[in-house]
Amino acid sequence: MDAFILQILNGLDKGSAYALIALGLTLIFGTLGVVNFAHGALFMIGAFVAVTMQKLFSLSFLTVDDTQKDFLGNPLKVETPYVEAWFGENVGNWLQDWSVPLAILVVIPFMFFLGFVLERGLIKHFYKRPHADQILVTFGLAIVIGELIKAFYGANPIQTPPPSTFIGTVDVGSWLGFEANTIAYPTWRIVYFAFSALIIAGVFAFLQFTTFGMVVRAGMADRETVGMLGIDIDKRFTFMFGLAAAVAGMAGVMYAPILSPHYNIGMDFLVLSFVVVVVGGMGSLPGAVLAGFMLGILQSFASMNEVKALLPGIDQIIIYLVAIIILLTRPRGLMGRKGVMEE
């Protein structure tokens, strides 16, 4: 039983990332009808915003301290980060420690802006073109973004630790009444799960309970009629693209401590998130979230040693297998509406 719960927990953090990316993909597909192959790249940009914040906060200058000597007898050179010099040692240390969560504050406006620029500057021109062209241009964009990241940050993964409070594990088992230390789970992953649950709830609440969200949902259902009612639906859809980009960015920022960012994570996650969207149902937001968590958990079950002994290699392909089965038996996905992209 405890092993069972542990696998569910293990699946949650990956599942959260899949769910957040798939949510953005679905938002873009549902509103603009565009299949965005560059969405993984947006996730990656988020992760690299976290890396950049950490680097910025640890930028330091050298001072020579004459009172102390290093082991060669020369005056000791002390590196002082600028933030410590400007805001005092306590605040500076705190800023460095908390740079990943703080990057959220940067990433939201940044990704909104980026999403806005992408939609108005590039994707707008592809609404009338075939799906294949949309796939191809966003695929090209994903290559370009990935390579830009590689040019600036190098090809190696960059370690990005979470705040020190969240390093280490939590004994989840003892909360649930199991023996101590049977189910130990990294703290940051719990934070990640809670964070993504919050974001998902926020997006749904925004769509469900605001007038803006209502108009967007109406536009998703019937764009022409909403346009005829005199509502500038295009503007709202552009905003939704920005929102989807911001969601992907936030998912990326918070994922940086779990998986050291490198220039290829965008595509790694994109391929899987597409599969998630297909399983959940193209254009269905709850479907994307449900399928994201489901596949994350399924993947972690498949990587248990007992399962692997039974079916070798299953952990590598389980997600694709599920997608193939779903596509062949229920093409609209788990929660897709009948008739939407079913052919």
Next chain:
Amino acid sequence: MLGLNSRDFKLFIIVCIMALAAPILLNPFPTASALGESFNAGYPALMQRFVIFGILAIGFNILFGLTGYLSFGHAAFLGIGSYAAVWMFKLLSYNVVPAIILAVIVAGLFSVVIGYVSLRRSGIYFSILTLAFAQMAYQLAYSVFTPLTNGETGLQVYNDDPQILMGAGDPTVPHFFGITMNGQTQIDVSGWSFVFQNGYYLAAIFLIASFYLSIRIFRSPMGLMLRAIKSNQTRMSYVGLNTKPYMLAAFVISGMYAGLAGGLLAAMDPLTGAERMFWTASGEIVVMSVLGGVGTLIGPVLGAGLIKYLENIVSKINDSVLHNWFSFMPDFMDNFMVTLIHPFIGKGWHLTLGLLFMAVIIFLPGGLVQGGQKIMAKFGRNKNTDAKDGADTPAE
């Protein structure tokens, strides 16, 4: 001639001449000169890539160009073909004939299975399904199938392999009934040196055959049917036509082309790894075809050649070469230009490729062939023939 109309026949002859005379045509500059060192492409290793990826792109074009089904997992067949060919080297002998035959057959079998499943969906779903299959093949090659694929080391021929058909005097490199693939003749003509390699000519003959077959498919009733499916599949179903067999045939043919290319890659260098099946490799095939001009006969070959050529040239350029180029400028300008261009050269080749690709998709959806047609139309020539010949109009 040869069952082609005169226009196609001209195109075919041009391709034949280009392929057979490539070692001469691609060496426009004297070998030792600076220009020759950076821009000549007439050496065997690169020319082999031109023709092999040309074959791959021709095959991909039969699927995407004719039917509009965008496969994002075509590299899987390339990889499978390579593995099959290397296994033939390991089990039978270094003769390339059984290797290439088996590569085509195995890739064909896999494409029947994958095609049968994937083709039950169209549009974006088809792309995702093929991508999923290719990723599955890639992951499995690294995990469960390591006895078959030799994992990250890559599959290669060892001395203790059975090689049951191996005669005593047979060469220990891939050969065609005794003619070794890496054997070559070099002819020096006052500063130029032309290298004619056996392996290149084997691949070139395959390219010519593939190209001929692709013209015939494009002009056949089946080609017409595939294009009809592309323009409106629902209509085809309503007039009572079962489109599935045609689609599957196109998919399998295109998979076999990829298997042939994979087999040839293995014949040139009997070593293969799973990275040939990675999604970036599949993406590269798409990029080649689109860059050249999807749906046209010659476009994909041009695209494959251009990409492999640029890859070779651009990744060779480094900062010192750039400094050489800009040495006429004042120092600060020189340095500025070098810093500006630095991310796009050498290891930054993929960045250049991505930008080029995006530019083509945005401004020239029909690829270079469409660009050429536009230029021709500007100069007022060929207007009528272009309008008449529907086959060369790019995919919309």
